[in-house]
Amino acid sequence: MAAGMIAALAACGGDSKRVETDLAASNVTTIGINAYLWRASLDTLSFMPMLQTDSAGGVIVTDWYSNPQNPAERMKVTVSILDQDLRADALRVNASREVMSGGQWVGAPVQAATVQKLEDIILTRAREMRRDALMG
Known part of the structure; x- marks a missing residue:
């Protein structure tokens, strides 16, 4: 919604520099991907060992992780951030x-x-981070 507001403001001929620095924007372009999704993904997966983290490409690959309470099972996760907007897709x-x-x-x-469930946790955390940045 904030990105839509920014586009509407820009279309009205407002100061484009002011629009680009609007803290309410969900479009965060400093690393080419949405920074809130990136940080939320790292936070959510912080208990797992990391194999690769590429902020420019928006890819996080964990190594295999076994829950100490279930050592006969292990998981590996790959997160891809596909856009600069904070959206589920x-x-x-x-x-x-x-x-x-x-x-x-x-x-x-x-x-x-x-x-x-992992996607929901990451999205919720990203939205919380954005809200906290706007309020803080």
């Missing part, structure tokens, strides 16, 4: 899961609800 989460079977890790299905 600007975020893609993929997860891989393996279980220990006969002394070897074997691929296992990931419940769709798991990926959806």
Whole structure:
């Protein structure tokens, strides 16, 4: 909604520099992707070891993580931020899961609800960060 307001203001011939620095904007372009989604993704996955973090490309890849309470199962997550706007379709989460079977890790299905829950957590956290930045 804020991006729409900015576009409307710009169309009215207002000061474009002032519009670009509007703190209410959900479009954060300093790193080429939405900074709130980026930070929220890092926050959400901070308990997992990171293999790759590319802020310019908007990609986070974790290494395999096993919950200490369930060491016979492990997960690996890839987050892609696809846009500069803070929108649900600007975020893609993929997860891989393996279980220990006969002394070897074997691929296992990931419940769709798991990926959806991760996306929801990241989006909620990103919106909280934006709200806090606007109020603070």
